[in-house]
Amino acid sequence: MIAYNTLIVLLGTGLLGATSGLVGTFAVLRRRALTGDALAHAALPGLCVAFLVVGERSLPALLLGAFISGVLGVSVLAALARWTRIKEDAALGIVLSVFFGAGMVLSRIIQNQATGGSKAGLDSYILGKTAGMLAQDVYLVGGVGLGCLLLIALLYKELRLVAFDPAFARGGGWPVLLLDLLLMALMAVIVVVGLPAVGVVLMAALLILPPVTARLWTERLSPMLLLSAALGLAVGVIGTLLSAHFSKMPAGPIIVLVGTTFFLTSLLVAPRRGILARAIARGRFRRKLASQSFLRAALALAGDDNDPVALPLLQRQVRGPIRATAQRLARQGLLEVVDDEHYRLTEQGREQAVQATRQQRLWQFYLQEYPDVASASVDLDTETLALRVPAALLAELEAKLDAVSTSLAPAVHRLSAQGGVTVAQETHA
Amino acid sequence: MTDWQLAFWTILAGALCNVSCALLGSYLVLRRLSLLGDAISHAVLPGIVLAFLLRGRIEPLSLFLGALVFGVLTAFLAQTLQTFGRVNEDASLGVVFTSLFAVGVLLLTGFVKVDLDVNCVFAGVLDTVALDTGRVGGIEVPRVLLTLVPALVLTLLFVLLFWKELKIVSFDPALATALGINATLLHYLLMALVAAVTVASFEAVGSILVVAMLIVPAATAHLLTDRLGWMLVLAALLGVLCAVFGYEGSRLLNTSAAGMMAVTAGGFFALAVFLAPRHGVVSKLLHRLALSARIAREDVLAALYRREEKEGSAELSGSSCLRLAGRDLTGLLGFLSLRWKGLIESGTQGYQLTPAGRGAAQLLVRAHRLWEAYLGEHFELPLDHLHEPAERLEHFLDPALQDQLAAELHQPVHDPHGRDIPPPPPGRK
Numbered sequence: 063m064i065a066y067n068t069l070i071v072l073l074g075t076g077l078l079g080a081t082s083g084l085v086g087t088f089a090v091l092r093r094r095a096l097t098g099d100a101l102a103h104a105a106l107p108g109l110c111v112a113f114l115v116v117g118e119r120s121l122p123a124l125l126l127g128a129f130i131s132g133v134l135g136v137s138v139l140a141a142l143a144r145w146t147r148i149k150e151d152a153a154l155g156i157v158l159s160v161f162f163g164a165g166m167v168l169s170r171i172i173q174n175q176a177t178g179g180s181k182a183g184l185d186s187y188i189l190g191k192t193a194g195m196l197a198q199d200v201y202l203v204g205g206v207g208l209g210c211l212l213l214i215a216l217l218y219k220e221l222r223l224v225a226f227d228p229a230f231a232r233g234g235g236w237p238v239l240l241l242d243l244l245l246m247a248l249m250a251v252i253v254v255v256g257l258p259a260v261g262v263v264l265m266a267a268l269l270i271l272p273p274v275t276a277r278l279w280t281e282r283l284s285p286m287l288l289l290s291a292a293l294g295l296a297v298g299v300i301g302t303l304l305s306a307h308f309s310k311m312p313a314g315p316i317i318v319l320v321g322t323t324f325f326l327t328s329l330l331v332a333p334r335r336g337i338l339a340r341a342i343a344r345g346r347f348r349r350k351l352a353s354q355s356f357l358r359a360a361l362a363l364a365g366d367d368n369d370p371v372a373l374p375l376l377q378r379q380v381r382g383p384i385r386a387t388a389q390r391l392a393r394q395g396l397l398e399v400v401d402d403e404h405y406r407l408t409e410q411g412r413e414q415a416v417q418a419t420r421q422q423r424l425w426q427f428y429l430q431e432y433p434d435v436a437s438a439s440v441d442l443d444t445e446t447l448a449l450r451v452p453a454a455l456l457a458e459l460e461a462k463l464d465a466v467s468t469s470l471a472p473a474v475h476r477l478s479a480q481g482g483v484t485v486a487q488e489t490h491a
Numbered sequence: 492m493t494d495w496q497l498a499f500w501t502i503l504a505g506a507l508c509n510v511s512c513a514l515l516g517s518y519l520v521l522r523r524l525s526l527l528g529d530a531i532s533h534a535v536l537p538g539i540v541l542a543f544l545l546r547g548r549i550e551p552l553s554l555f556l557g558a559l560v561f562g563v564l565t566a567f568l569a570q571t572l573q574t575f576g577r578v579n580e581d582a583s584l585g586v587v588f589t590s591l592f593a594v595g596v597l598l599l600t601g602f603v604k605v606d607l608d609v610n611c612v613f614a615g616v617l618d619t620v621a622l623d624t625g626r627v628g629g630i631e632v633p634r635v636l637l638t639l640v641p642a643l644v645l646t647l648l649f650v651l652l653f654w655k656e657l658k659i660v661s662f663d664p665a666l667a668t669a670l671g672i673n674a675t676l677l678h679y680l681l682m683a684l685v686a687a688v689t690v691a692s693f694e695a696v697g698s699i700l701v702v703a704m705l706i707v708p709a710a711t712a713h714l715l716t717d718r719l720g721w722m723l724v725l726a727a728l729l730g731v732l733c734a735v736f737g738y739e740g741s742r743l744l745n746t747s748a749a750g751m752m753a754v755t756a757g758g759f760f761a762l763a764v765f766l767a768p769r770h771g772v773v774s775k776l777l778h779r780l781a782l783s784a785r786i787a788r789e790d791v792l793a794a795l796y797r798r799e800e801k802e803g804s805a806e807l808s809g810s811s812c813l814r815l816a817g818r819d820l821t822g823l824l825g826f827l828s829l830r831w832k833g834l835i836e837s838g839t840q841g842y843q844l845t846p847a848g849r850g851a852a853q854l855l856v857r858a859h860r861l862w863e864a865y866l867g868e869h870f871e872l873p874l875d876h877l878h879e880p881a882e883r884l885e886h887f888l889d890p891a892l893q894d895q896l897a898a899e900l901h902q903p904v905h906d907p908h909g910r911d912i913p914p915p916p917p918g919r920k
Contacts, residue, residue, distance in 0.1 A: 090579070090582050093579050093580075093581055094581070095579065095581040095582040095585045096526060096581045096585050099585065103699070142764070146714065146764055146770065146772065147713065147714065147770050148710050148713070148714070148764075149520075149523050151525040151526045152520050152523070152706055152709075152710045152713075154525070154526060154529075155525040155526060155528065155529050155702055155705070155706035155707075155710075156703075156706055156707050156710055156757070156760060158702065159529075159699055159700065159702040159707065160703060160707060160754065160757030160760070162699045162700075162703075162753070163699070163700060163703055163749070163750045163751070163752070163753020163754050163756075163757065164750065164753070164754050164757070165750070166699075166746075166747045166749065166750030167744065167746045167747055167750035167754055168746075169747075170745075170747040170750065174746070263533060263588075263589055263592050263593075264589065264593060266585060266589055267585070267586075267589035267590070267593070270582055270585040270589065271586060271589075273582075274578055274582050274585075277578075278576075308601075311597060311600060311601055312596065312597075312600055314593070314596070315592075315594070315596040315597045315600075316593075316597070318589055318590060318593035319590065319593050322586070322590040322593070325586060329576050335576075335577060337575060337576070
């Protein structure tokens with residue numbers, strides 16, 4: 063049975079995580095990941111001013127103050143990058159540190175003024191006090207989350223366009239500046255709401271970690287949004303549970319480290335962008351290159367009588383470990399073993415060797431005929447030429463190749479009478 | 492300790508810290524690495540705490556080492572995430588520094604029993620550093636000087652020893668590599684120094700304000716000058732000024748000295764944004780205004796000249812002059828400046844050219860028609876496409892360029908429309 067207080071905190075951090083995951087996705091795609099950090103720092107002076115003006119801890123006033131100074135900070139950031147020679151990174155640092163400095167000045171003034179125990183609490187501003195969350199905080203976070211969800215749903219198409227191709231969006235007449243401002247405002251709202259719970263540095267992490275993790279798993283926006291929100295939720299809930307278990311630890315850092323753990327795990331095992339997956343793909347590609355170079359070299363040496371070829375003779379033409387490649391090709395039934403040093407191409411192996419040679423010659427032809435375009439794709443896999451060039455061009459290259467060499471297999475792509483291209487036979491066994 | 496002594500030592504400590512930060516920060520700003528500085532200043536926290544835990548007490552040298560290790564680690568991890576994880580630069584920095592910071596906070600709250608206050612790490616205790624003194628050579632000096640002075644010496648040595656290399660790397664990393672300068676090594680050296688200076692300054696100004704002192708004076712200096720040497724000198728000078736004014740301001744308002752320094756730096760930066768001689772917003776605005784007014788003025792002159800050419804003499808009413816100049820502020824300015832400069836005078840029905848005005852107008856129309864002739868000759872544009880570009884360019888062809896064009900075209904007397912190209916007015920060359 064979970065205590066009521068824990069339940070409140072769980073709900074609060076979970077909702078906060080989900081919301082920041084949602085909005086952070088657009089920030090990360092827009093390469094504005096650190097804007098959240100600047101916002102969180104820039105909110106401090108507004109918080110203090112609100113406190114000085116209202117004179118007591120009134121939540122709406124404090125939130126409004128923080129929101130206004132946060133938005134002011136990001137506007138200064140945008141203006142500096144737009145109208146002066148200050149670059150975006152320096153502008154971010156300037157806004158972040160100067161606003162924070164102003165906040166410190168103000169908060170000390172408040173502390174000096176305070177007669178009783180009512181401090182603005184710089185301490186909880188930096189680290190957050192997750193355990194101090196109340197039911198009203200949860201309603202607030204929930205309301206903000208719902209609002210963000212609605213806005214994103216309404217402006218999904220526009221936000222997507224701006225996230226992936228702002229130049230095109232501007233050219234198409236979309237109000238990019240307005241959409242950017244909206245995004246910043248959404249971030250500002252979340253940061254302001256989340257600050258009391260997780261603190262200033264760690265709020266930035268909540269906006270960055272879930273989207274960056276989600277980005278590793280998918281290439282599409284809507285799954286990324288869902289995943290990022292779900293990750294944010296999970297990070298908040300798990301972090302809170304862990305910190306409840308180790309009662310001495312503050313929840314903010316634990317939540318962040320749970321997020322970091324998710325990120326590192328994903329970095330390792332994600333299907334396409336993960337380090338393991340990429341290492342496997344690279345290994346596969348290397349083996350393929352080795353096989354193809356082996357087959358080509360073997361075919362050239364074997365001649366028409368299909369003599370067995372000696373490995374040492376192939377040494378210089380084969381990329382990668384030659385013996386392992388030979389054994390692999392033998393297992394695939396493309397080579398037959400004569401003895402330890404000698405291998406002979408099988409019927410099937412010969413066929414593939416002819417194709418590999420043909421593909422390589424096509425590439426060479428392409429490079430010769432169109433050096434300006436072709437050089438951009440020189441070190442790509444030889445088999446992908448068919449995917450890289452238009453079908454008509456491929457047919458033209460094949461025709462030229464057939465005209466100069468007759469020893470290889472005939473063209474597979476022919477120009478038909480209508481000008482279309484037909485594939486004569488399926489070659490990739 | 493007297494008030495005067497307190498002020499002296501506090502300002503000295505602040506100035507020492509600010510100068511080291513400003514020197515290193517100049518390179519960060521130029522190389523667009525400001526955010527790395529920000530990240531490092533947060534991410535050294537676990538290094539400091541670990542050093543403290545291992546040695547059991549605060550010991551400057553081990554704190555330095557801990558910070559160095561984590562500073563370089565931050566730069567390295569962020570780079571690695573970018574290359575191996577294919578995460579954007581800003582997002583990878585965000586992930587690294589928030590995670591390391593979270594680790595630091597957990598270590599701090601979980602294992603450190605003594606009062607190593609988080610607040611103090613963030614905000615610094617500049618106000619009281621002067622009170623914690625030790626004896627060096629018989630003189631009583633604040634203890635922080637023992638770390639700040641070596642940090643400044645180290646920074647100065649680094650800048651002077653690697654002056655040439657740092658300069659090339661900052662402005663043209665590719666050239667640096669081609670010249671055989673190890674840019675990577677220099678990069679990590681710089682990062683290590685940033686970490687060292689950060690930790691040396693922690694006690695005095697706190698981590699956020701290290702960021703302020705790293706970036707803000709350097710960015711201000713960058714607005715004021717285009718030369719690296721001057722930029723460093725100005726940045727250092729600004730650092731000292733920030734220390735003086737920041738301290739005095741903090742006494743006045745009875746508030747945090749470090750915060751006041753950041754605010755002062757922000758104030759200097761804001762002044763530079765508006766008033767910098769070449770890159771300031773005001774000077775840019777004035778330049779534009781002057782240019783618009785000149786173009787408006789010259790348009791009126793040329794119109795008067797053309798009418799004179801056609802009808803023998805010409806007068807234009809004030810309202811048609813204004814219409815030609817464009818009905819806006821710059822048009823009005825341009826028109827008024829015609830009179831101030833004595834280029835037009837009142838005639839019987841309106842305004843007519845003075846001899847000086849005629850000379851200026853002749854030069855302008857000459858520029859216009861020469862350019863038309865050049866376009867017609869070399870770009871084979873149709874006749875109706877010549878006027879538009881010439882109308883734009885006439886304002887920027889000085890007499891020397893005009894002579895060059897005339898020589899290139901073998902001293903033409905007519906433009907492609909058949910109108911006379913006026914000779915350069917007498918008395919001008």
